[in-house]
């Protein structure tokens with residue numbers, strides 16, 4: 001079954017009074033549970049593509065489907081609801097809410113879905129990412145790796161079928177980065193999450209089942225690796 005599909009997605013923006021084409025005719029299908037790396041030079045459109053798949057932005061033209069529903073047809077409210085239920089997003093720069101504790105940050109998506117056990121579930125998630133002793137800490141009181149683990153717990157809170165991660169290890173040292181990746185892969189295995197990860201790390205990309213390379217806003221190559229889907233094929 002296809003979990004993510006894009007059909008001729010094009011994104012143009014105005015920059016310096018000129019129309020700049022950031023993505024052009026990007027068509028792809030990502031099956032349920034697949035692990036995909038998106039790689040390519042800086043400025044090739046990776047973050048833009050991920051943001052469009054997440055419904056954070058709308059393409060200039062083309063269509064995007066998540067789990068069979070065309071998100072490019074949805075209004076803001078319907079889009080927000082669908083995103084909450086289906087998509088976890090991890091940013092390079094963590095994006096935790098600074099005025100909320102770790103526990104509160106992870107509780108938010110659960111509370112938004114009306115989960116009456118939000119706090120308990122958030123506590124369990126923080127324990128699962130090794131931060132049971134840091135639940136009352138504010139982001140500023142946490143290290144970068146700890147903040148990213150809170151962000152991972154938050155992204156998985158509603159058990160989304162899709163996890164999107166934009167350079168999740170980009171701001172971490174290599175050892176902490178590996179811990180975060182191992183955590184993401186463990187949660188992917190347990191929950192059968194479809195995983196799309198943007199990275200500049202060749203080794204990490206090679207540990208996914210599929211590597212898509214963007215060049216100047218187009219798909220330059222799209223290759224399956226020899227990995228079996230539980231993240232054991234690479235060296236991570």
Ligand SMILES: Nc1ncnc2c1ncn2[C@@H]1O[C@H](COP(=O)(O)OP(=O)(O)OP(=O)(O)O)[C@@H](O)[C@H]1O
Nearest residue numbers: 013014015020022041042043044045046047048049
């Ligand atoms: N709001 C915007 N207005 C104008 N141009 C933009 C805007 N956002 C992004 N761009 C341009 O679109 C191109 C693609 O940006 P994007 O952030 O998707 O690249 P990327 O592949 O994620 O790069 P990096 O590896 O550096 O994160 C870049 O040239 C960028 O300057």
Ligand SMILES: [Mg+2]
Nearest residue numbers: 046047048166
């Ligand atoms: Mg980027």
